[in-house]
Amino acid sequence: xxxILDRYVLAELLKPFLAGxxxxxxxxxxxTLYLYIGWIVEHGLSAATVGKLLLxxxxxxxxxxxxxGYVMATMLVLGRLTRDSEVTALRAxxxxxxxxxxxxLFGGILVSYMAFELNERLVxxxxxxTVRMQREILKKTPAPLVKPxxxxxxxxxxxxxxDRVEKDVLNDVLIFDLSRSGFPQVITAKKAIWxxxxxxxxxxxxxxxxxxxxxNYEAKFKRMELQLDLSDNADYFGPKxxxxxxxxxxxxxxxxxxxxxxxxxxMLVDYHIKFSLPLxxxxxxxxxxxMGIRFSKFGAFIGVACSIFVIFIWYVLYSFGRSxxxxxxxxxxxxAWNQNIIFGLIGTAWxxxxxxx
Numbered sequence: 001x002x003x004i005l006d007r008y009v010l011a012e013l014l015k016p017f018l019a020g021x022x023x024x025x026x027x028x029x030x031x032t033l034y035l036y037i038g039w040i041v042e043h044g045l046s047a048a049t050v051g052k053l054l055l056x057x058x059x060x061x062x063x064x065x066x067x068x069g070y071v072m073a074t075m076l077v078l079g080r081l082t083r084d085s086e087v088t089a090l091r092a093x094x095x096x097x098x099x100x101x102x103x104x105l106f107g108g109i110l111v112s113y114m115a116f117e118l119n120e121r122l123v124x125x126x127x128x129x130t131v132r133m134q135r136e137i138l139k140k141t142p143a144p145l146v147k148p149x150x151x152x153x154x155x156x157x158x159x160x161x162x163d164r165v166e167k168d169v170l171n172d173v174l175i176f177d178l179s180r181s182g183f184p185q186v187i188t189a190k191k192a193i194w195x196x197x198x199x200x201x202x203x204x205x206x207x208x209x210x211x212x213x214x215x216n217y218e219a220k221f222k223r224m225e226l227q228l229d230l231s232d233n234a235d236y237f238g239p240k241x242x243x244x245x246x247x248x249x250x251x252x253x254x255x256x257x258x259x260x261x262x263x264x265x266x267m268l269v270d271y272h273i274k275f276s277l278p279l280x281x282x283x284x285x286x287x288x289x290x291m292g293i294r295f296s297k298f299g300a301f302i303g304v305a306c307s308i309f310v311i312f313i314w315y316v317l318y319s320f321g322r323s324x325x326x327x328x329x330x331x332x333x334x335x336a337w338n339q340n341i342i343f344g345l346i347g348t349a350w351x352x353x354x355x356x357x
Contacts, residue, residue, distance in 0.1 A: 005095065009077070009103040016076045017111075020069030020307075021062070028061045029054055043137050056130040059122045060243070066115045067280040068311050071288045074104055075303035078292030083299075098355050101289050108285035115278035120246055128244040168194040173201065175226075183209035192226070199226040242270035250274065265332055269325035272336030277318075283340040284314055286347030290354050314339050 032054060039045055045053075078101075081087050090100055157179045163172035170192040177185040189204030201224040208217035242250045250271045254264050288310055295302050317339035325335025334341075 005090070005100070006103045006106075009100070010107055012077045012081070013070075013073045013104065013107055015073075017069045017073035020072035021065050024065040024068045025058075025061060028065060029058070032057050032061070039137065045137065049133070049137075053130060053133060056126040056133070059118055059126045063115050063119045063123060063278060066111055067284045067314070068307075070108060070111050070281045071284045071310050072304060072307040074108075074285055074288040075292040075295075075307045076300060077104075078289065079296040079298075079300055079303040082293065082296035087293075096355070097293075098351070101293075101351075104289055105282070105285060108282040112279045112282040115281060116275070119274060119278050124244050124246050124249075128240070131241075131244060162192075170199075173204075182211045183213050185209075187224075187226075189224070200224070201226055242267055242274070247271065247274050263328075265328045266326035268332035269322055269335050272333050273322070276336045276340050279340060280314065283343040283347070284310055286351070287343045288347075290347060290350035293354055314343060317342060 033050070036045070036050060036053060040050065078087075087097075087100060091097060157177070159176040159178065161174040162170045165171070171190070173187075173189045173192045175187040175189075177187065179185075186207045186209075187201070187204060189201035191203070192199045192201045194200075202222065204221055204224060206217075206219050206221065206224075207215060210216045240253070242253075245253060250267070254267050254271060257267070258264050288307065291306055291310065292303065295306055321330065321335040321338040324330040325332045330338075
């Protein structure tokens with residue numbers, strides 16, 4: 001009977017679990033598509049390119065939606081079993097409440113394991129592919145990378161300042177070239193136009209300085225070609241993020257940066273999140289189960305509302321902890337795990353209290 005009970009409860013969880021994942025996937029993918037609308041307009045992305053970007057974003061979104069779907073399934077199934085008096089019948093036949101809910105907690109562990117494997121093996125690759133595609137798109141029309149009235153770093157140790165940006169035209173350009181030792185070479189231009197593989201500067205001036213900072217060369221130019229390699233250069237686009245690396249790769253990257261004396265608080269938080277996020281399904285189910293038992297008599301609508309409330313609180317604690325950890329206010333490990341710890345303690349205490357009744 002016990003094995004039949006386990007199979008029955010897990011089978012009951014499957015449909016609402018998949019439905020919950022599907023619903024939230026649509027919401028999250030719609031939000032991702034909305035973020036790409038600006039790219040579609042500016043870069044003329046084809047439907048195939050947009051579809052590929054959305055496909056690559058799917059694994060990371062699935063990891064986020066798994067706890068949402070499972071909490072909703074748990075609340076709905078517990079509500080139905082209670083309203084149909086199946087829980088009462090099982091308890092009358094000698095099956096304890098803790099044994100009835102055990103398959104639900106086991107399911108939470110199973111889904112958490114699946115999320116961890118997905119987050120460790122597939123998500124880093126798809127995130128890297130997403131970034132690679134974004135870079136390829138930006139390489140074709142790099143002007144949107146340039147922000148007006150701000151210094152930004154280019155390749156070959158060059159720094160740029162632009163007054164105004166109009167599509168592929170930069171107006172009032174200032175360039176500091178630090179590729180040589182000593183004082184930087186300074187280039188100014190009235191405008192710069194992107195020409196597929198390089199910037200063409202117009203109506204400008206080049207100045208070079210001695211080691212003591214005195215001007216020793218000055219020349220005007222009508223046109224000057226400036227090569228700007230927009231390859232996957234880390235100096236231009238930045239190093240791989242923690243989300244693009246497996247846990248092992250991320251650990252080694254953080255270790256090297258720490259040895260160089262850099263602040264790695266934010267990276268450490270993201271590293272620990274690689275473990276805490278996949279396990280969110282289990283810890284949220286620890287709270288969802290007693291909550292489902294408590295509010296089951298109020299109907300399916302209340303079950304869905306409680307599910308949304310649980311996930312909302314989890315993400316508030318997650319976001320709050322992440323911010324505190326990145327700023328160094330809280331230890332990175334605690335910042336990444338605080339929401340799971342809180343949910344685990346409250347859920348366990350609640351379950352013990354219900355089981356004693």
